[in-house]
Amino acid sequence: MLNTIDFPKPSLVSVNGAELEVFEAGRENEGKPIVLCHGWPEHAFSWRHQVPALVAAGYHVIVPNQRGYGNSSRPAEVTAYDIEHLSGDLVALLDHYGYDDATFVGHDWGAMVVWGLTLLHPSRVNKVINLSLPYQERGEKPWIEFMEQILGGDYYFVHFNRQPGVADAILDENTFRFLRNLYRKNVPFKQPEPGMAMINLARAETPLGEPLMSDSELAVFVSAFEKAGFTGSINWYRNLDRNWRLLADVDPIIQQPTLMIYGERDLIPKSDKLAAFVPNVDVVTLDCGHWIQQEKPEETNQAILKWLDRQAAV
Template sequence: MPNFEHQLLPVNGITLSLYSAGPADGRPVWLLHGFPECWYSWRQQAEPLAAAGYRVLMPEMRGYGASSAPEAIEDYALLTLCGDIQAAMDSLGQTDACVIGHDWGAPVAWHLALLEPERIRALGAMSVPFGGRPKRPAIEIMREANAGRFNYILYFQEPGVAEAELDADLERSLRLLLSDLGDAVLRERPADSRLLDGLSESPALPGWCDAGEFAVYQRTFAAGGFRGPLNWYRNFTLNWQQTEHLAGRQIRQPTLFMVGDHDPVARLEAYTLKRMAELVPHLEQHRLPDCGHWLQNERPEQVNAQLLDFLARHYPA
């Protein structure tokens, strides 16, 4: 592994914890993690990207780790999350960049591409496809589609409820979400269920994460728990209101999208996956066989090969 540098950047009204690797004068590649992960989820991409000459930047996103975790739910709106990365790019003097996001990091990456068509030269996204701005807030659609049934995003909406469950045993919660995500989010059960009800009391670590690596994930959540990360899910209506000016826009940058064929999010987003090419005309899609949601760690060699090939063609170091 490379020697990671660490700095705390005052940006956008918060402190952003940022890890980096690779030559200081290399072209910047931002790697944005999702839920419930951390900057270290990109550990297997950092070394090959740095070795190829890129400046690799891995923030602890707002609400995670040593980055600020504001109290107000609206402080986790999507455009505010984008603003953190935009301000960090400004602070570092970056006039061009590639952004790659996984899970919740993917919507941030998608919207950075819309907001910064000149600065963001190439784009990568994993697991969460781009569907454009819906005609009404997605949370309204979810409530109608899941009436009487459990839905994890609807469960996350009431402040304090999911935190109480997940923070009660941080180690078990993280182990289950990293090893058994499909059961946690797709299992049919009544609407008043909890996320981890019926799952193992002593879950094993997934094969791609050993005890030392898992300790980094635990430290990320030890101080602030799940409150900040869960607040990302509580702004669907505000996100919809604030992105009216982006309605109908296409992603025009060269774009790489990867998803595991066993990813539960891919099942939930099947319709969006089918129509994404209409909204992203310069799209390259890859479905990784026998792979779940945590693809950059489950299949690092395949992911790295795709990333390096894509970058060499569209964003050479």
């Protein structure tokens, strides 16, 4: 199905005690690697609009399904999805291709992994491009504890941690409906309903806004999650407080040249402290919601390629 939409064929790559399903294009551009890291609940296929543009611009494009997703490994232990393992997978992927470092691009949770990778393995990252999720300051309280205090027990990050297995089962039972209802654009603003937002989405009869993608594109995501289930990917959330502890002694400043792309209508707030932690940052805001690179593919490609050109000229 992937190939009907002209996406590279996957190969399974053994890294860091796991196997990753990796989609690779532009090997003729060896020496200019760029690694694209998807978010939740996504798939490497969420970068389908960026791959051809980056190959045409001379990049070797490497797009993994990260652990817990697609046909990549799905370890049973929750701690196998902490930032050390997730960033370790990416470092091992660079080793596999023989690269000292690369440009890393992340969206949503993929951005969280790229921020963490850059803190833990700064020599392996030459440039950072992150979409939607800005750098998260570590703060004095573990992240889930902090969110629970501010946003309550029904907030989905908190719910995933405090009620393990509950959301996983409901999303598994309603995979098509959940993803159909989630992947929307131009969603009208409405007051949050009581309950847990992701469970509400999985049970909602009628989607809001407009579909983000065609039925055949949506089917790629649906079939991947029907096969893999949601637990592996949700386990990323179950490591937030562990990650907070793992990052305790790391220098919190990102020195690499960085591009941050926001969606103006994304529910994730922009950071007013970004430049304090990421001093070499440029910021672009596009008129869209959360699914930036799928909702505004041309504008996203333009923003990324223009910025990369500027960096190359420095």
